[in-house]
Amino acid sequence: MRIGIIFGGPSREREISFAGGRTVFDNLDKTLFEAVPVFVDSLGNFILLDWHLIYKGTIRDFYPPVDTVPYSAHHLQIYLESLGELEKEELDAIIGKVGKKIQPHKFKEHFDFAFLALHGPYGEDGNIQGLLEWYRIPYSGSGILASAIGIDKIVQKQFMQNNGFASPSYSVIPAEVWARVEDRPAMFEQLTYELGLPLVLKAPHQGSSIGVSVLKDPDFEEFETAVNKSFFTKNISKDAWQELDNAGKVNLVKQLTDIREGIGLPVIADDETEIYHPEELLKHLQSVFTLTGTEFVSLTNVETEPAVLVESFIRGKEFSCIVVQDADGKAVALPPTEIVKGNDVFDYRSKYLPGLSRKITPIDLPEEQIQKIRQECVRLFEAFGFNVYARLDGFFSENGTIFLNDPNTTSGMLPSSFFFHQAAEIGLNPSQFLTYIIRTSLAERIKSGKNVLALTQMLETLDRAIAGNRMAVQDKMKVGVIMGGYSSERHISVESGRNIYEKLASSAKYQPIPIFLTGSSEQYKLYEIPVNIMLKDNADDIKEKIEFYENGGHAHPVLDKIRQEAISITATFAGNVLQEPQQISFSQLANMLDAVFIALHGRPGEDGALQAKLEEFGIPYNGSGIASSQITINKYDTNEILRKHGMHVAQHALVSKADWQKNATDFYEKVEVNFSYPFIAKPSDDGCSSAVKKIKNREELEAFTNLIFREGDDLIPEHARTLALNYKEEFPNKQVYLIENLISAEGAKHFLEVTGGLLTKFLPDGKVAYEIFEASEALAVGEVLSLEEKFLAGEGQNITPARYDSDPERRQEISDKVKADLLKVAQILNIEGYARIDAFVRVLENDEVETIIIEVNSLPGMTPATCIFHQTAINGYKPYDFIDKILTYGMERNHKKAQVH
Structure with missing residues (x-):
């Protein structure tokens, strides 16, 4: 079956949609489906994308193509809309460089089924669903009406109240009311009186926490800024602009034009000037503040919101729950996941970068209350008329009230998303879950009464193929994917390992088995882990779950019940499922596997020690052999060898904790004699940008040294601030570190x-x-x-x-x-x-x-x-x-x- 994966789109979530589309493209079962990438650009054109472009890091890496992008003196990145109004011939030429433009009436020539990975407006609001129904293309997920409700947070509030769901107190600020500047202070007083503080402000048609703010203090200026953020408006004062140096002004423009954190482009300025390109915006601000007496400039994105939703703040546990339908169409709530985050908003970065938030599944509550959350989620799923699956977010308040908010008819589909995380709890790996989505969506489209005969035949063909697929598993080569470890790179190792696992799981040749490595350099511990543990949020969560079972723990009773409820899904799409982690030896590894894929980074993994152990038991593995790995793990040794062979490398030196402890002042002075500021300091045997810092002065040198040579695990706050470390940024402990000359032009x-x-x-x-x-x-x-x-x-x-x-x-x-x-x-x-x-x-x-x-x-x-x-x-x-x-x-x-x- 040809599956058209529709991703990208005009919304502010287009990058997550692009990444999710890639996940689907890679994880579709290759024995059942042919993946067809259909990229939607920000103007709404459908493009049969050249497949290799799906592996670009961002949309801006390939679209618009580099050779069509006008020169930017400040290297400012753009999306297609920043090229302004294009003639048809110009646009067609741009599209032709990345693929082939296809019209909706020709969809059937290219794919049989549309898998929707679009987010936000145009993707989750019924628009694309209606288009596909018109051209008789079956698609994934909910239908037109449910999607239209699911996109609008204000309409959802009314539906939920009408159906007896708890809702925080809320108010709506229409755009035309906000335009009356003189009424804003009174409005703020009224809202804080009615709703209390903190206030939560939301852009009602956005996802991924875009346009969301939490206002804690009775500060009118902060309130005004937060409302403007939800309207995608930004006010800039002349004083604030003139305080910035040139680099600061460029950075401000970058922030402003970011589609997730800023207001994006095109924007309309006070004087009705429409601005498309970031360089154009930079020039506009320069000229307005330099050549006129203007004290403030207001910029508003052309795709603003019609209103802003303001809610009272809910104190309690935040959760997310995926609801699916079984073979009979009955809704089943998967185990709700508690979100433990570092700040008030589960923001874009926390959602999509591993290690910045924690996902606890099921939510840490008594069983009876977890079941109540599940019941409410099922009730909302049915009340809104959702189909196939949906992601429902909510809060379990301090007084036990369940508040559901922001139901999503298309969940994020990154490997670490709730979509796959919760499906794994009933035993489905990502490839199997995508097959389930396609199969269940076909069954739901038949219920619409449209194109019934063709869809029924398609479903019967797919069912036969799925049954045949289960029989063929025995013939696949077994590959253990080793991930985790105990270095500062362990979270990225898990991300790498999961990606390898998922690519192999969707193949006709391999059956991957996830293996988690922990322990120490003196003794490795290996565990075969179930897919639900593999898809925990990060390496520390996986290790914690393994230790829980090792200490006599058992699966949560709610999980046992859900797995029983979902048995028809699991039996069809997954077969037998490993329930608990099992410690295994290298000899057992040799007996159960045909090969190993080492997905570890740094030590252990890249240092030759694990390779030696695998060779001892005759287990094939990926990557370099023992001797080569022992060299390349050490950046100092690597560069010394390369220098001797005539290669260009940076001037460098190893510095030791022993010398620093002996006399810190002499240590710093010796470094300064041999290296001029700025220089690079970094671990000699870690990668993934772990603790790589540009050191510009003595204060930063002292901070770096104190952190990397510290005795405990906890960071020293004053030194972390000096180096501007991000929230939860890893910083390893070492006995030595490497200093290099800064390489420049x-x-x-x-x-x-x-x-x-x-x-x-x-x-x-x-x-x-x-x-x-x-x-x-x-x-x-x-x-x-x-x-x-x-x-x-x-x-x-x-x-x-x-x-x-x-x-x-x-x-x-x-x-x-x-x-x-x-x-x-x-x-x-x-x-x-x-x-x-x-x-x-x-x-x-x-x-x-x-x-x-x-x-x-x-x-x-x-x-x-x-x-x-x-x-x-x-x-x-x-x-x-x-x-x-x-x-x-x-x-x-x-x-x-x-x-x-």
Whole structure:
């Protein structure tokens, strides 16, 4: 069955939709479905997307294409709408560079079923559902009416009150009322009198916590700012603007034009000027504040809200609950998940970056109260006429009242989302859950009475294929995916491991088994874990759950009941399900698996120790061998070896905790003698941007040193503030750390940071051949490339291939030189399987090219958004194909070693 995955769209949630579409594309069962990516741009055009573009990190990485984007002096990123009003020919030319434009009446030529991964307006409001029904295309999720209700938070309030659901007190501020500036103070007084403080302000048609504020204090100015935020309006004062330096002004424009945190583009200014491009906005603000006597500028997005919803604040436990339908159409609430967050709003960053919030499933309440939450969620699902599945959010208040709010007819579909997290509690992995969604959606569309014969035949065909699929599981190769560990990179390791697991689970060749590693460098502990534990929010949650079962714990009684209620779903789509984690030995691992995929980062994993253990038991594995791994784990040793072989590397030095403890003042002075500020300080054996900092002065050097050499796990607050560490940012404890000269342009006419991947294969004569991919250009917003920019969908920007030169031929010449340098690095270090090499590139005035190597990752991050997948796509490999090649190499290497012995 051809599944058209419809994703992207005009809404502010388009990046999460894009990432969710990629998740669906990768996880659809390849034995049942053919995935067809249908990207919707911000103007509403449907584009049959070239498949390799789905692996870009963000929409802005490929659309509009780089060669159609006007020059930006400040490297400001844009979406299509920032190109302004385009002629049809111009737009068609842009679309033609990324795929093929398709009209809705031609949908049937390309796909049989539409899987909707769109969010917000145009995707969850009944618009796309109505379009698809008109052209007789079955689609996933709820129908037109339920979707229209599900998008509008104000209409939902009225429906919920009419159906007897508890609701916090609320009020509505219509846009035309807010426009009367003189009435605002009285309005604020009235709202605080009626609703109390704190107040919660919401943009009623947005998701992902966009346009949401919590107002705690009786501060009118803060209230005005919060309401404007929900209307996507921003007021800027001349004084505030003139206080900023040039960099600050550029950063303000970046924040303003961010579609999630800011107001986005296009905007209308006070004087009715319509502004499309961020550079245009920067110039407008400069000229207005410089050339006129204007004291304030007001900017409003053209897609503003008609009203703002204001609610009284609910004190209690926040939760989210997925409700699904069983084979008979009966609604079943999956276990509600409690959200433990670091601030008042479960915001965009907390929702989508692992480790920043905790998900506790089921919610930490007595069984009777959990069941009441489930009952209310089912009642709302049925009252609103939802179909197939929905995500219902809510609060269990301090006095025991259940408040439901913001029902979503299309849940976020990132690997860490509630959508997959709760389905795993009844035993469905992501691939199986997507099959369930498609099958159940077909059954629901039949109930509409439209196109019944064709849909019934389609459903019967799918049911036969699903039944046949269950029979074929025994023939698959078993691969243990090892994830977790105990380093500061453990959360990203889990993200990588889950991604590998999911790609293999949807294949016809492999049956993946999730293995969690914990313990210490002296003794590894391995556990086979059920899929529901694998999909816990982060590595610490997984470890905690394992320890719970080890200490005699049992599945929550509510989970047992839900699994019983959902038995018809599980039996059809999952078969037998592992219920509890099981500790296993390396000898057991050897007996149960055909190979291992190590998804660990740093130590353990990349240091050769685990590889030695696997070789001892004859277990094939991915990546480099023992000796090479022992070198590349150590950035200092790696660069020393590369320097001896004539490669360009940074000047560097290792500094030790022992020297610092002996005499801290001498320690700092010695560093300052050998290195000029600013320089880079980082761990010598961690990756994923863990604790990589640009040190600009003595205060920051002292802060970094105190943190990395601290005795306990807790961060020292004053030093964390000095280094501007993010909430929950990992900072490891070490005995030594590495200092490097800051690599800069040094007069080069072009200077950029790149990251390049590679793959190895065996030639017929047994020699190893290297395939070096086109490197990606990494654009950092801050001083160094952050964790979010590397791994969080929609963050940062990676341009693949790297833009070494505007002339295509010259660009390729430079690229070939860089790739030749990366090949040398791989050969010097005897890298095998695959790797990622980070470097800076200087293109000098005489056209010479210098590649300065930063580090080598022998087990690079394999999260869905990582740029190695952008690179492999250029060479024709989808992520599964790439992973298959990596595993095949490991098994062939193991076979060759066995023959020698």
